[in-house]
Amino acid sequence: MSSLIKDQAPIDKEIANALINATPENWRAAEMAVERQDDGVHETMQIVISSPEGYREPVVPTDEIYSALYKLSDVFRLHGAIWKGVSYSISQRDDDNWGFSVRFEY
Numbered sequence: 001m002s003s004l005i006k007d008q009a010p011i012d013k014e015i016a017n018a019l020i021n022a023t024p025e026n027w028r029a030a031e032m033a034v035e036r037q038d039d040g041v042h043e044t045m046q047i048v049i050s051s052p053e054g055y056r057e058p059v060v061p062t063d064e065i066y067s068a069l070y071k072l073s074d075v076f077r078l079h080g081a082i083w084k085g086v087s088y089s090i091s092q093r094d095d096d097n098w099g100f101s102v103r104f105e106y
Contacts, residue, residue, distance in 0.1 A: 004079040011072045016100035018064040019090050024057050029091040036084055045069055
């Protein structure tokens with residue numbers, strides 16, 4: 001396993017758990033799209049959280065989500081890589097456990 005993946009995996013889990021905690025209790029799935037911008041001095045992230053099930057309640061990214069995303073960015077930078085965007089999808093399975101997937105845009 002590469003060093004980046006080893007360092008990234010616990011942060012991905014932290015982000016997924018923070019997303020689960022941020023969504024309304026009746027949601028069984030959520031998607032979070034993150035656009036990262038860096039002008040060399042400041043790094044910002046635009047985050048949109050939505051329901052693939054069609055729920056319309058607004059979900060505001062929590063401090064835990066922001067903190068973990070900046071941690072993820074730092075780990076990538078340490079390994080000489082950086083992403084422009086990342087998407088997290090979470091879903092509750094029939095056994096009530098949650099799963100997640102991650103997709104990066106470079």
